[in-house]
Amino acid sequence: MEDQTLFAEAIRAALQRAGMEVVGIEATARGGVDAALRERPSVVLMDVGLPDEDGISAGRRILEGMPEARLLAVTAMSSRETADRALRAGFQGYLTKDTSVPQFVEAVTSILNGKRVASRSLRRSGRLRDRNGHSGLLAEQLTPREREVLGLLSQGAKGSDIATDLSMSPNTVRTHVQSILSKLQVHSRLEAVAFAVNNGIIDVPGRPPNRRA
Numbered sequence: 770m771e772d773q774t775l776f777a778e779a780i781r782a783a784l785q786r787a788g789m790e791v792v793g794i795e796a797t798a799r800g801g802v803d804a805a806l807r808e809r810p811s812v813v814l815m816d817v818g819l820p821d822e823d824g825i826s827a828g829r830r831i832l833e834g835m836p837e838a839r840l841l842a843v844t845a846m847s848s849r850e851t852a853d854r855a856l857r858a859g860f861q862g863y864l865t866k867d868t869s870v871p872q873f874v875e876a877v878t879s880i881l882n883g884k885r886v887a888s889r890s891l892r893r894s895g896r897l898r899d900r901n902g903h904s905g906l907l908a909e910q911l912t913p914r915e916r917e918v919l920g921l922l923s924q925g926a927k928g929s930d931i932a933t934d935l936s937m938s939p940n941t942v943r944t945h946v947q948s949i950l951s952k953l954q955v956h957s958r959l960e961a962v963a964f965a966v967n968n969g970i971i972d973v974p975g976r977p978p979n980r981r982a
Contacts, residue, residue: 776866780814783870784877798822805831805838812880815860817844817851825851825858832859839880852887862886884910884952908970910952918945919970923962 774796781791792808795801798819805813813831817824828840842855842863852863861880864873865888876886911919914935921931928942935942946958955961964970 779870780873783874787874787878789877796820798824798827802827802830806834809835810838812839812841812877814841814843814877817842817846817855825855825860828855828860829858841876841880841886847888856885864888879951887954908953908965911949911970915945915949915952916970918942919949919961919965922946922958923966 774794777794781794784791792810793804795804796819798821801813801815801819801824813828815824815828815831819827824842824844828842831838831840840855840860840862842852842860843866844851844863845866847865855863862876862885864876864886868876868888879886917935918931921934926934928939928946931937931942932939946961949961950956950958953961953964955964
């Protein structure tokens with residue numbers, strides 16, 4: 770419990786330094802649900818392993834009373850099944866506690882901007898690439914134009930080629946590419962293409978599409 774308190778206080782301090790208001794910290798699911806429904810924060814960070822109730826079940830109760838809430842599951846467990854449960858319950862993200870504090874701040878900011886987030890370690894290991902389609906949750910954030918840009922990237926097109934093909938400026942292409950990297954939570958164009966191909970977001974000519982049940 771002491772470790773949980775220290776962790777929560779570290780996240781609180783980092784969020785406050787980033788200019789966010791933290792309305793409170795609760796050590797139990799009941800306290801968290803009551804505080805969330807009373808204070809109605811924009812984002813709720815919910816520990817999955819709470820002493821009195823499963824954090825995902827508590828999150829469902831928050832969403833029942835406050836459908837507009839954005840929930841971020843925080844856990845020490847690198848479990849695909851637990852992540853799936855959180856996402857199906859309506860959580861916007863799932864982070865493990867080995868995530869760095871700056872990445873936590875970035876995740877909260879992303880959720881405030883309507884994006885979904887997940888620990889990179891889980892995504893890289895493939896634990897979230899399953900039939901429940903976490904990759905699809907990331908991909909659905911892409912605009913039609915970003916999908917076009919991603920498709921051209923998969924064909925080996927350079928920025929100047931994409932600009933010509935799509936009748937846009939090179940600066941606009943760079944903006945789209947950066948947005949794609951952010952939404953897919955990758956660090957390079959190559960990673961974005963690999964992620965998109967492996968998860969059936971785009972198809973490569975001559976390769977059968979990746980179909981999910």
